[in-house]
Amino acid sequence: MTPRIASAAVALLLLAVPLAGTVMDEPWLITLATRVAILGMAGVGLNLVLGYGGMVSLGHAAYFGIGGYVAGVLAHHALEGDPVLLWPVMLGGTDSMIVIWLVAIVSGALLALLIGCLSLRTSGVYFIMITLAFAQMIYYFTISWPAYGGEDGLPIYLRNSLFGLDTMDPMTFFLIVFAVLVVVICLVSMVVRARFGLALNAVRQNETRVRSVGIGGFRVRLVAFVMSGAITALAGALFVDLNRFVSPSMLSWHTSGEIMVFVILGGVARLWGPIAGAALYVFLEQVLGSMTDHWQFWVGLLLIVVVLHARGGIMGFASGQRSDDG
């Protein structure tokens, strides 16, 4: 299989599962597929910096979480009918998905800009630890800040609305998520193929040489980092709509680790890789989890084997070639 066919196979499989769920009258399968699509989208965001840019961020839960809190807080205020802000401008809540997505994207981008400015001055292990530490700081903040439920989290009861569609219907919501995912992947695909993507790839491989031809390595990496944060935040907003609930657990460092696992299981620097990775993870969780309470033990072992012996991940395996990145 060529990479292109492997990607198409993943996309079709992701569509087929909820269809099968509808035919077999198992709406749960639709929910699972929706979850895969959303977690995969978070992975697509991370993949942009990790796979294409070579920046190992262990703090993407922060963007996932901030997107989630944007959705939760805006919907909460819409439900309660009180404004989010009175000063300096009057700002009300909303249950419009479009508005929520935009706010989530902007918030994720701004947070990534802030964290990126500090952490991208470093590289390697510093970068890993600093992204982790900042995510952890926000995690502790959301736990202890009482206004939006703290550790308890914030329920929103109903999904937000989009063009008058019935978003509570599992299939409708899945199709919304799938459409957003396709758009995101197309955009990422354009970005990595454009001149910017080439510059990003060059920066990953040899920063000094790039700098000598006049491209600012820092600026290229920062732009990629901001885009990545925005995509992961969008996934976070959708995740909250899926569960009708947001809580600090979205921000825990295990979430950061899991998003990274999706990218690796699927295959680094492959557009649909994170979706394949998330699908495998959710599949293992469901199958192993039904067999043993200690399923995480086996997932851990499997992950070690994949990293040591199957570095291309699922997509690399399916397309019979290894990813060009380690």
Added chain:
Amino acid sequence: MMPATLVAEQVLNGLQFGVMLFLMSAGLTLVFGVMGLINLAHGSLYMIGAFACAAVVSLTGSFWLGLAASLAAAAAAGALVEMTLMRRLYQRGHLDQVLVTFALILVFSEGTRWIFGAFPLYLDIPPSLAGTVALPGGLDYPLYRLVIIAAGLAVAAGLFQLVSRTRLGMRIRAGESDREMIAAIGVNIRALYTAVFALGAALAGFAGAVIGSITSVEVGMGEPVLILAFVVIVIGGIGSIKGALVGAILVGVTDTMGRLLLPALFGTFLEPADAAATGASLASMLIYLLMALILFFRPGGLFGKVA
């Protein structure tokens, strides 16, 4: 106005917390400095030390045997992990190291729960170290915590000696500066790496047993400590043992004093309940802000070589 004994006691508490963080950070920073390896599973070694100590104490009744067991178990687990897995990762990027060690956390945590069950284990300080000591100024301070401070500082001194004076230390320093060179002059680099990894693991296991005696011995106990240890070595400069010591004490004292002073500060203009909650919220973020501040001015940390 706060009584002076309270402030003094908190400084001691901060020092004790910092010394404990140093034991964790030293292993991490050593392993990074020598092998260039980032080990997320370092917290699991801390947990293994505590569980080994608790298990041996419940079998034999002797805390000191338990302490020895914690060193042995963590060092053995470290050596085993190094020989089976880490060895394959030195030439790989940090990404693979992060993933494998993240996976190891899942394996160790769930495996420990499998063996020992989900309830926390019992582990207490030895009777000979129980009780308090009267310090000058009318302060009664727990003897055990004083012993932790002393033991931690002794370990720090021992480590400096080891690195600067011994043959092993010479090889460690050589390995830090030039890995190919040291292999070329005939040092068994595999054995050296295993020894360094086991040494770092033993320090973590020691910390786990010592701290487990006054906290709760449970699965997942190592993870919060691991993240603090990261903050410590980022502040101190990765690879620097001196940096780890300074960073650990800085983080320990900042955190402890922040938790005391911030609620009190907010108490001057907020209701007590609000002040307590707001102050505690900000105190939990304080060390990360400290890290951001230091990074802003010194991206390589206080004693780091390169950023």
Added chain:
Amino acid sequence: MRALVTPVAALVLCAASVTASADGLKVGMITTLSGGGSALGVDVRDGFMLALDQSERSDIEVVIEDDQRKPEIAVQIADKMVQSDNVDVLTGIIWSNLAIAVVPSVVRQGKFYLSPNAGPSKLAGEGCHENYFNVAWQNDNLHEAAGGHANDAGFTNSFILAPNYPAGHDALTGYKRFFTGEIEAEVYTELGQTDYAAEIAQIRASDADSVFFFLPGGMGISFMKQYAGSGVDLPVVGPAFSFDQGILNAVGEAALGVRNTSQWSKDLDNATNQAFVASFQEAYGRLPSLYASQGFDTANLLISALDKADVSDTQAFREALRAADFSSVRGDFMFGPNHHPVQDIYVREVIMEGGVLTNRIVSLALEDHADAYAGECSM
């Protein structure tokens, strides 16, 4: 069950039509079986299943799923149980944050929810629901009882502390609601904190005559061990969570003599309880915990309702649950107007019994105690 037009209403209809099994019922249990805090979930499950085994009924089917203590996983399992498994009744959740995530949605879809542990105030007051029954306690109850006990013990000035999260805030509020003395200081600690030296130093420097704390799980173990070694000897009161059977062994002798409040104790003198303690020990080889007792009562409540009404007759089944016509290990048990317990809460003391740390009842803290939110509930 394809076209869910107006979601909530349609799901209610579906629930009534699809799951109308003439006899028997299907229970979905969502609880924490792996990861941190799984000890509590395992005990609730074991207590629940013990009661079902003893009833020898074959018409109750139980689906058990592990929520990993993650709210989003719990929500997804609830969706699955409602959408695919067609359960009639859900139960099992240990943590308040997970309950808040799951319960409002499932009861609005026409399912019953019986809470064997969590009782957040959000679900007791304005957020109450006719299909939601709490078989354990409202979260504030044990803290309120601790406040009441502090008055009886003659304390006049308390130092109080809890983790900085909603249940921690509720705990201190609950204590203050009943304690009539002064509050020397209230301190919020970090969630998951393991070192309490700083707080103990503040206690040492204070003029308090008593300490109240709510630090569930490992936090309480750490606090008690460090407190016992600190030389501070003010009396400590707390809710049962840090002194219950599962955790007591890990706290060790530091806990000896500590007073704690609970609606249940293994030495409660009634036949149901004695039989429960003996049979639990026989079945699982360990002493039952508070959580096991709550799981046991939850199952027996469910069985009593099924004896009276078919679950497809929602109205009648709800009435049967509300009657609480079962023999509780706590002795008297009834529901208040918001479907939360009205029950006695006791003061227990940690003792050593045959080489094992356990509790015995020393007095009654609050009699027929209801929660503070019942008035806000209209159903």
